[in-house]
Amino acid sequence: MALERRKFVGTFIHSKSLTDLEICEEATIGVDEHGKIAYITRPGPDKAPDGWDSVHTIKLEGNKFFFPGFIDTHIHASQYPNAGVFGKSTLLDWLNTYTFPLESSFSDTAIASKVYNRVVARTLSQGTTTACYYATTHVPATNLLADICLKRGQRAFVGRVCMDRMSPEYYQDESTESAIADTRSCISHIRSIDPSFDLISPVITPRFAPSCHTATLAALGALQKETNLPVQTHISENTSEIALVAELFPEADSYAHVYDTAGLLTPKTILAHAVHLSPTERQLIKSRDAKISHCPASNTAITSGRAKVRELLDEGLTIGLGTDVSGGHTSSMLSEAREALFVSRHVAMTDGDEAKLAVEEALYLATRGGAKVVGLESKIGGFEMGMDWDAQVVGLGDTVGTDEIDQSEGLLEIFGKETWEEKVAKWVYTGDDRNTLAVWVKGRLVHKRNGFTI
Amino acid sequence: MALERRKFVGTFIHSKSLTDLEICEEATIGVDEHGKIAYITRPGPDKAPDGWDSVHTIKLEGNKFFFPGFIDTHIHASQYPNAGVFGKSTLLDWLNTYTFPLESSFSDTAIASKVYNRVVARTLSQGTTTACYYATTHVPATNLLADICLKRGQRAFVGRVCMDRMSPEYYQDESTESAIADTRSCISHIRSIDPSFDLISPVITPRFAPSCHTATLAALGALQKETNLPVQTHISENTSEIALVAELFPEADSYAHVYDTAGLLTPKTILAHAVHLSPTERQLIKSRDAKISHCPASNTAITSGRAKVRELLDEGLTIGLGTDVSGGHTSSMLSEAREALFVSRHVAMTDGDEAKLAVEEALYLATRGGAKVVGLESKIGGFEMGMDWDAQVVGLGDTVGTDEIDQSEGLLEIFGKETWEEKVAKWVYTGDDRNTLAVWVKGRLVHKRNGFTI
Numbered sequence: 017m018a019l020e021r022r023k024f025v026g027t028f029i030h031s032k033s034l035t036d037l038e039i040c041e042e043a044t045i046g047v048d049e050h051g052k053i054a055y056i057t058r059p060g061p062d063k064a065p066d067g068w069d070s071v072h073t074i075k076l077e078g079n080k081f082f083f084p085g086f087i088d089t090h091i092h093a094s095q096y097p098n099a100g101v102f103g104k105s106t107l108l109d110w111l112n113t114y115t116f117p118l119e120s121s122f123s124d125t126a127i128a129s130k131v132y133n134r135v136v137a138r139t140l141s142q143g144t145t146t147a148c149y150y151a152t153t154h155v156p157a158t159n160l161l162a163d164i165c166l167k168r169g170q171r172a173f174v175g176r177v178c179m180d181r182m183s184p185e186y187y188q189d190e191s192t193e194s195a196i197a198d199t200r201s202c203i204s205h206i207r208s209i210d211p212s213f214d215l216i217s218p219v220i221t222p223r224f225a226p227s228c229h230t231a232t233l234a235a236l237g238a239l240q241k242e243t244n245l246p247v248q249t250h251i252s253e254n255t256s257e258i259a260l261v262a263e264l265f266p267e268a269d270s271y272a273h274v275y276d277t278a279g280l281l282t283p284k285t286i287l288a289h290a291v292h293l294s295p296t297e298r299q300l301i302k303s304r305d306a307k308i309s310h311c312p313a314s315n316t317a318i319t320s321g322r323a324k325v326r327e328l329l330d331e332g333l334t335i336g337l338g339t340d341v342s343g344g345h346t347s348s349m350l351s352e353a354r355e356a357l358f359v360s361r362h363v364a365m366t367d368g369d370e371a372k373l374a375v376e377e378a379l380y381l382a383t384r385g386g387a388k389v390v391g392l393e394s395k396i397g398g399f400e401m402g403m404d405w406d407a408q409v410v411g412l413g414d415t416v417g418t419d420e421i422d423q424s425e426g427l428l429e430i431f432g433k434e435t436w437e438e439k440v441a442k443w444v445y446t447g448d449d450r451n452t453l454a455v456w457v458k459g460r461l462v463h464k465r466n467g468f469t470i
Numbered sequence: 471m472a473l474e475r476r477k478f479v480g481t482f483i484h485s486k487s488l489t490d491l492e493i494c495e496e497a498t499i500g501v502d503e504h505g506k507i508a509y510i511t512r513p514g515p516d517k518a519p520d521g522w523d524s525v526h527t528i529k530l531e532g533n534k535f536f537f538p539g540f541i542d543t544h545i546h547a548s549q550y551p552n553a554g555v556f557g558k559s560t561l562l563d564w565l566n567t568y569t570f571p572l573e574s575s576f577s578d579t580a581i582a583s584k585v586y587n588r589v590v591a592r593t594l595s596q597g598t599t600t601a602c603y604y605a606t607t608h609v610p611a612t613n614l615l616a617d618i619c620l621k622r623g624q625r626a627f628v629g630r631v632c633m634d635r636m637s638p639e640y641y642q643d644e645s646t647e648s649a650i651a652d653t654r655s656c657i658s659h660i661r662s663i664d665p666s667f668d669l670i671s672p673v674i675t676p677r678f679a680p681s682c683h684t685a686t687l688a689a690l691g692a693l694q695k696e697t698n699l700p701v702q703t704h705i706s707e708n709t710s711e712i713a714l715v716a717e718l719f720p721e722a723d724s725y726a727h728v729y730d731t732a733g734l735l736t737p738k739t740i741l742a743h744a745v746h747l748s749p750t751e752r753q754l755i756k757s758r759d760a761k762i763s764h765c766p767a768s769n770t771a772i773t774s775g776r777a778k779v780r781e782l783l784d785e786g787l788t789i790g791l792g793t794d795v796s797g798g799h800t801s802s803m804l805s806e807a808r809e810a811l812f813v814s815r816h817v818a819m820t821d822g823d824e825a826k827l828a829v830e831e832a833l834y835l836a837t838r839g840g841a842k843v844v845g846l847e848s849k850i851g852g853f854e855m856g857m858d859w860d861a862q863v864v865g866l867g868d869t870v871g872t873d874e875i876d877q878s879e880g881l882l883e884i885f886g887k888e889t890w891e892e893k894v895a896k897w898v899y900t901g902d903d904r905n906t907l908a909v910w911v912k913g914r915l916v917h918k919r920n921g922f923t924i
Binding site: 103 | 776
């Protein structure tokens, strides 16, 4: 689908590095007909190349800025109806009580259609331009999720869940062979709708070690080698889960070794949680260049533990953020960034101030970090020449005057003396979807808040 | 101001006790011309007494319910412009870097007017029907806050802050005498606008022990004895603060003893934070029947620590919740309830599952618990005959159908199979101000969300 060239003018904010959030006022970004950033002028008057004189211009004023789209590196699309429903459970009882019954209902594609349309629309409205989705075991429903992401324009990794043991009889793969055949079936479908996996990619998805036989893990590892597709799974979320892995895989040196032995610890592997990794496991993961999805909201909500993100970063591991709906209560990556800041403060209470993340670090993890986790750091996560225009307009509302509050503008209050750094902090700590005014993926407008005109 | 009698019909939810959340469908509550609950019929057809046949009826349907207004037992109204701005600070540097400069600007009543109008309107829109406010040291601005609460109809405790040492020269009381005189001045003003402290009450407010000379604390204690007014202050928020108290009050056995010696540990005293209390201090506080405001968002944000709420509850202490804006990032008591649940999970990670609070417990703390903390448990916090109608309509939105998302309805998603308990959990974990459709204080409608008709 060819697009029109456009210019985006105003304040741009994005991460240059983990600690350096660039705030660039009065800049211009030209986005070409392929949805790519063709040129950037900053700061000052537009220095457009030839042929860019009369293109449509989207200009921001006041407390508004462009920000890269969020990258949610771990979200269970099928669990969306359970967001906020987890009681006092922890991982293993949570799965049996809340999760498996819900997921199994996706044998009905009408249910899948309703939930998947909703979660894709909702996450787009919250600025999530890329999502790594767990679906369910069901091929038709998983294919439908891929169709919906493509239609609504969200960049997505769509994983058909493989699980052939330690799961309820009513909801598991029959055999290694059927798990692989069904996974191949989803890969074929995605190839048929997006041949070069340009927007939608399959992702090989063993649920987690305890729910897969050794043979199934090995077969999925072989499939990864054959296809060079990404892999997503869970690791070291909860201490009971870790004990279960040790019991089920007595020959393995550790949880991470289970995946490594199966050929599943690759540079294209996304490991969700990584709360309780041993030093040896961290070293193994680093040596394989596998990636980590930190899910602080979920780890707090279902009491899994506190991932020591500062340590992981210092050791050179690659980390992004994941909402992990519905272990996590929120589908918002902005909220998730906030939760990362809070969990780092809880780590700091025992380990010292070094553990604290700063606002700019949380935003890095939600954008550039996530881009690295999904292997798209050359395409998304920041504003650079040649990158795709995966972006959002963030609006912080008018500066407080004498008017009454306008709830449609959100909760964030700008009183007028704030620096841009303080405005960004207010966004992260007090903002919500009402502050996301427009969202583009690969140059295509995929969401616009009511009342915002461009 | 005389009101019309009204009937409120539909589902009512409120706490009967810490663990028992009553969900009462098809009920009717009659509210009289004084804003008091005159009768309750539950469940079933309205059994109105004589004279209630033709009164105006407000009837809820679908995913809507009546809930008691929230009681915020600790919020610094003057710090509202800094919500979300705290960097990586902890209490003592946070005060000097962010807080004192802002508070001192309230010598300008134009600034005070803008901020106080905003914070009262905003908290009302989030369902806070009662707030215990810290203002600043300034008499005119503090009196203005009382005026604004009265005008907008929010039940409030308004405290002129006393501080005569360990504070910047540009922002502190000159002497014990001036601190007391200024406090008396605010008390007189409130008496002049609300003679029986029916809606607005003064509250004696030593900032915290380190910022008051011993003589000032003693004089405020004497003032409490003379007036029998409530007291609010801070206690044991942060370990450096506790060390400072030990240094400044070498003769005192503990932080709590400093207040006790001054006559400030009374049944009408609200102690914010109480994160690091010793067993002896907890015993002393209990013996004096002083109350505790738990501020989990703040304690996490500025890395103060984790209050062990389950232990405090088990010991029989009286606890409510406080947003503690702007140590806390949020002015929403719904968010604060969520933070209480999360902090309790972090406590559980080290102390065991018993520490976890349930949704119904967090809601109790935000309503009935808070009512006890402010000494109004016979008037507010639940739905009982003779209580004031301090209430909100909570709307969870239409059950998800084929329509696109409507951001004005909020983020909460009802898919149709949820029990009422699950709906309430979704509200606490995924709701926001958009789910508060209308708010009454003492029978007066004080907020209505755009688009909601009653």
